[in-house]
Amino acid sequence: MQTPTEAADPDVTDTVPARVAPHRGPLRRGLRSGWLPVGLLWVATTAALWFFEVPPTTTIVFTLYLTLGVALPGTLWWRFLGRGGGFFVADVAAGLALGYIGEVFVYVGARLLGLPLLVLAWPVGTVAAFLVIPSLRRHWRGAADAPVPPLLWRWSLTAIAGMTLLWSFKFYRLYGLRYPYNSTPDTDSTFHLALVGEARHHMPMMVPWITGEPLWYHWFVYPEIAASSWVTGIEPQVLLLRLSMLPMLMAFAVLVAVLARKVTGGWWSGVAASALTLFVLSPNPYQWVTGEFYTNLAFSALEDGSSLRLTVWSGPTQTFGALLMVPLMIVLIDRLRERRDGRGWALFAVLLAGVMGAKATYLPLLGCGLLLAVGAELLRHRTLHRGALTGLGITAAGLVFSQVVLFGGTSQGTAFKPLTTLITGGLGGSTGYAAGEVTGRLLVLLVLLLCCWACIWAGLAGLLRRRLPEPAVVTMIGIGVAGAGATLLTGQSGDSQRFFIEAARPYLSVAAIVGLWSLLPAGRFTARRAWALIGFVALGVVVTQVIQAGGSDHLPTVGNTGSYAALTRAVVLPYAALAAVAVAVTAALMLARRRVPAVRGMVVALVVALLAGYGSNASLQNYVTILRDSTHAGWKNVVKGDEIVADGVLEAGRWLRDHSDPDDLVATNAHCQRWNKECTNLHFSMSAYSERRMLVEGWGFTTTAHAEAARLGTWVGHVPYWRHEILADNDAAFRDPSPQRVGLLRDRYGIRWLFVDESQDNVSPRLPEFATERYRSGVAAVYELPSA
Incomplete structure (x- = not known):
């Protein structure tokens, strides 16, 4: 087993010779094959999804597209740009991430042309190029000298991936696919589903639940799901709530292990890093429960940046960004080891472009990490590190581009608000200990939080026993420090500052494992030491x-x-x-x-x-x-919480989608979304299921809403709509319809359809006198306005 110091030499890390397996019988070869754990995991996943109302045929179709349409082209390009790649599992996991980026970029172009199925040019063009061009054909096979992972390593990572599937049951059982089981998700799910529908039909994207609002957001995951829906024919809801996040989660678990092995040269450091990233949380020594909101989200009493919480599903942007960031770091390691390779930097730039639009938290953290690496090398060697400087330059360019083009220079409500995470967190909120924001009590919570983080990443202490770590590890430490600092020093009306520590968690974990390896005598990991460590865990x-x-x-x-x-x-x-x-x-x-x-x-x-x-x-x-x-409460179809989606909205929305033009503007009376018995502006289900733009539905979670919340000093869900005339004209047509009011919607705003939720108290029974009812399901109805 190599020590971290030995593995710093790329020739040692990357050129471990392949093992030659002795001749064995077919049964024994099958049992020792790396395909067996993967096959068993796929069967278990398919069975679990079937239980949660996804037919096996749907899972098979999705698997075929993911394999041939995303992972295959991504793996081929990964091997080409990485000059041969590594071992098979690493190539495929990283190739899946790169394949997602290619899919998103090609789909955006295809959607701009009005030909969404042209996204298939990505896999078809790639396969053709790697078949026809002689110099590319060799990349159908992995590198001849690629290392072969130990069989137990493969089974260990399969088990970790299986644990992510088991954890997903927590989400699946609460988020159903049909009424009433789809009626009580959190508002984030309908928010994201509405944006997937927008990506299916429009590019560039706008906010679909109100008119005229630009989408300043990290939106790359929505074209990915939209492309999958167009190609496979699978409903966006099934992809968002069942299928799309699982491979991202599992590939993330594998890639963290690959990253750690890349740094240390030790196979088992990868398993340890993946387990630490996913399963070691803030210690919670209390017998009492901190509150249903936090237990539902898998939060501990104090924030820990958990990579397994319900926001992995209800917040797919974080999941997508987390996956894409890991291969970026894998590529960066070689660049920081001063490998001068133009293809490598090209691959780094492509991955960074994907991360840039996947989640806004990552590029600032990466910039801080690289800046620390530059400073550390300057102090240690009195010289500027070329690789770190180049990476920092590319990262800075991407950060500027994303802030100007993707995010419009907005902050999305994030501001300097120290210790907001403690004020709104599980321990401070449930017990009332943070009430009044008294400095002394907040400092107590801060000390407890820092002690919890010290427990999770105690292995970092091992880095103090050796000389300054290599630039790659320093970069990870910088990412971790920046993520922790941003989490403690900023606040956001949706508590999104927590994503900073979640984004940093894998890199703190890998650095902690490097430190742990340094704590072992002679940097050697043996079976006896492994059992001792497991025993103390x-x-x-x-x-x-x-x-x-x-x-x-x-x-x-x-x-x-x-x-x-x-x-x-x-x-x-x-x-x-x-x-x-x-x-x-x-x-x-x-x-x-x-x-x-x-x-x-x-x-x-x-x-x-x-x-x-x-x-x-x-x-x-x-x-x-x-x-x-x-x-106690059921393994699936559990109805819990406030109703988010009214009876019939799913069916009526899909009817409207199938009988209207994607450019039609729709008016609705549904604005009030009940949450904790309060009326909020977070109503997105009408646009989510119809995949149509609304004149005004809800107006929360928009750039303007976040700005208004900051100006008014209130939560974003309580901000009143700032375009009063539009809201008044819209609601008058439902509350007190007349030919003039209905005609105003048609002639001034271009409305053709009314999407009505009759459970709301602002609908007149006379509405059918002025519009033609075309479809009804439950309390939802679709009306068509008469032509002028």
Whole structure:
């Protein structure tokens, strides 16, 4: 096993010779084949999706398109631009990410031409080029000297990918595909579905739920889903809520492992990094629950940037950006190791272009990381690092372009608001401890949060025992520090500042694993040491369980504890107990190292594993919660929360989609979306299911709404509509229809269709006198306006 120092030499890392397998019988070869775990995972995924109302034929069609239309062309170009690529699993996972970018860019052009199926030029053109051009044909095979992953490594990563599938049950059971089971998702799902519908029919995209509002947003995931829908014929809702995120999640888990192996040269560092990224959360020593909102989203009591929370599905932009960022970092490693390769920089630029439009959080963090690498090299060698400078220049250009062209120079409501994450977080919000935003109590929460982060990424301490890490690791540390800082120092009306630490999590995790490797004697990872580390992780889980069992199951508040001082004790003491055990274990290990040879040189590494066990308990409990809730309330089609989609809106919306022109403008009476019994402007279901632009439906989550929220000092969901005349003209036609009012919608605004939700209290029974009813389902009706 190579040490991180040895792996810094690219010739050592990348040219491990392939192993020659001895002759074996067909059955044994099959059992040892890398295809077996992949095949079993696919079968399990197909079965799970079938249970959640996705027919196997739909999954097969989607798999065929994903394989032949996205992953295949992406893998071929990955191998070409990467000069041969690496081992098969790494090539395909990175190729899938690159394939998504090619698909998005080609679809945008195809949609601009009005020929969405022209997106097939991406796979067809690529395959033709790699068949016809002699110099490209060799890329159908992987590199001859590519390393062969150990069989247990493949099974381990398959298990990790399978855990993402199991975790997805938490989402699937709450987000159904038909009424009433689709009626109670969060507003984010209809928001994203509306934008997928917009991408299916229009380019450039606009905000579809109000007229005249530009889309200043990271929108690349929507053309990807739209392209998949056009080619496969699968409904956008099925893609968004069932199919599209799964391969992104699984490929992300694999690529984090590939990235860690690239840095350290050790196979098992990859498994550890992937597990750390996905499953080690903020320790949660409380027996009481922090609040349904946080448990539903898989948040711990204190923010941890979890890569497995419901926003992975209800916020697909983060999932898409997270996937695309990892191969970008893989490519960057070689560039930072001063490999002068024009193709490599071209690949870096293409990946960065994809990340740029996938999620806005990544480029600023990458710029900070590269800036730290430049500064570190300047201090260490008194010279400017050429690779880091080049990467920084490309990143800066992409950042400027994205801010001007994609985001219109807007901040989307993000501003300097220190400790907002603590104020709105699970611990501070559920207990009321953050009420009044008192500085002293916020500092208590801040200390607890920093201690939680220290438990997750304790392996970073190992980097202090060696000389300054290589620029790639320094860059990851810079990304992590920037992500943590942005999370603590900024705030956004939708709490989106949390995405900064989520974006940084994989790179902090990889850097922590590099540090952990440095803590092992001679930097060597053996089976005995692996079992010792796993044992201390298990010990950390047990310790946390014991502390939880000794606590109260009643949520403490200032009301039931009597004072903020007593509430402080209830909040702090469980964490203090965890810290005390860690100190005691450390002391015991220090004493034992003189008598137990196996402990010698392993003290810090074992303590790191103990702290990781504290965080692993939180992840374990999330899985237990899935099992418990599913057993008690049902494994699927659970209706829970406020109604977001009214009865019949899905059917009426699809009828309108099938019988109207994509450029038709629609008027609706539905504006009020109930959330926690309050009326909000976050109503998007009419545009989501009709895939048509609305004169005015909701108006939340837009650039103007965020600006108005900042100006008025209120939440974005409570902002009144700023174009009063349009809203008045729209609502008058429904509330008190007349030939003049209906005609005004038709003649001034170009309205042809009315999409009505009769459960709202602003619809006159006389409306059919002035418009022709064309379709009805549940409380939803579609009317066509008479011609002038």
